[in-house]
Amino acid sequence: MLKNIRSGDLLPAIEKTIDQDRIMRWAKLSGDFNRLHVDPEYAQQTSFKGTIAHGPMSLAFLNELMMQCFGEGWAVGGKLLDVRFVAPIRPGDRIRIEGTVKDVQKKERNYHVECELSIKKQDGEKAVVGRAFGLLRAEEEE
Amino acid sequence: MDPMENKPELIFTDLPVDRAFRPLEYPITGELVQEFMETVGDRNPLYWDEALAQEKLLGPPVAPPGLAAIYARVSYLQDYTMPSGGVLAKQEFEFLGPIRIGDTLKVEARVVESYLDEKGRKRVTFLIRAENQKSVPISTIRLYAIWPK
Numbered sequence: 001m002l003k004n005i006r007s008g009d010l011l012p013a014i015e016k017t018i019d020q021d022r023i024m025r026w027a028k029l030s031g032d033f034n035r036l037h038v039d040p041e042y043a044q045q046t047s048f049k050g051t052i053a054h055g056p057m058s059l060a061f062l063n064e065l066m067m068q069c070f071g072e073g074w075a076v077g078g079k080l081l082d083v084r085f086v087a088p089i090r091p092g093d094r095i096r097i098e099g100t101v102k103d104v105q106k107k108e109r110n111y112h113v114e115c116e117l118s119i120k121k122q123d124g125e126k127a128v129v130g131r132a133f134g135l136l137r138a139e140e141e142e
Numbered sequence: 143m144d145p146m147e148n149k150p151e152l153i154f155t156d157l158p159v160d161r162a163f164r165p166l167e168y169p170i171t172g173e174l175v176q177e178f179m180e181t182v183g184d185r186n187p188l189y190w191d192e193a194l195a196q197e198k199l200l201g202p203p204v205a206p207p208g209l210a211a212i213y214a215r216v217s218y219l220q221d222y223t224m225p226s227g228g229v230l231a232k233q234e235f236e237f238l239g240p241i242r243i244g245d246t247l248k249v250e251a252r253v254v255e256s257y258l259d260e261k262g263r264k265r266v267t268f269l270i271r272a273e274n275q276k277s278v279p280i281s282t283i284r285l286y287a288i289w290p291k
Contacts, residue, residue, distance in 0.1 A: 016183055025181040029174075030212045031219075034226060055230040056211035057182070063208030063235075064184040071188055072240075075204050080235040 073135030
């Protein structure tokens with residue numbers, strides 16, 4: 001988990017490759033079998049020209065990043081705000097889940113850490129953007 | 143969940159403001175957490191390392207908060223299917239309490255906004271609250287969607 005965090009710091013990024021197998025596993029886990037995600041032949045005929053990953057799977061990736069950085073201070077007290085899906089993530093994409101610390105405020109025994117988050121594709125295009133607040137105990141940070 | 147279940151589509155006229163859905167009972171099993179970890183690729187030790195969790199969390203391991211991305215959606219689709227073509231415009235989460243393996247969450251979804259925007263698009267906002275079997279609040283979620291029909 002993070003220590004001595006300051007505005008402008010980068011969160012340790014996570015990289016993943018998305019493939020159709022992962023999308024199928026998410027479909028089974030979530031019960032979302034929309035053909036746009038699970039039927040390549042159908043998806044090819046849509047404006048997306050192929051299957052795309054489920055939006056909520058990206059939310060799970062953002063949660064992974066914040067849990068990695070804040071632990072308990074994410075599981076209890078974390079906030080994920082204004083998450084927008086701005087471009088589809090497709091099988092074969094290599095994605096990078098990253099964040100930047102925008103502000104750190106001490107409130108009572110905790111630091112409230114505001115972060116700007118994004119998921120970028122291999123060409124740098126942003127697929128998902130959002131903001132988050134995680135908590136760090138003051139004694140953890142010092 | 144059976145993808146071939148024969149449920150009606152949830153359409154915009156089913157979604158007036160204050161429409162509440164029957165509560166979802168969502169059991170947090172070890173198998174669910176394991177499958178989530180493998181699918182997402184999130185193997186945070188706080189989900190499985192008893193000693194670390196005891197040290198950091200003063201209790202047993204927690205389940206991934208990201209499960210909220212799943213139970214939020216299921217909470218309004220227990221009796222319906224989602225029509226094709228919808229857009230998840232925005233989503234927000236607040237995590238209020240830890241989820242533990244063995245918990246059963248009660249998840250309640252309610253429509254808080256339902257309107258046609260300036261371009262005639264069908265906008266729906268859900269407010270979703272989850273609590274555990276002891277009525278301890280777990281999460282509050284707002285899900286903003288553009289409904290397809």
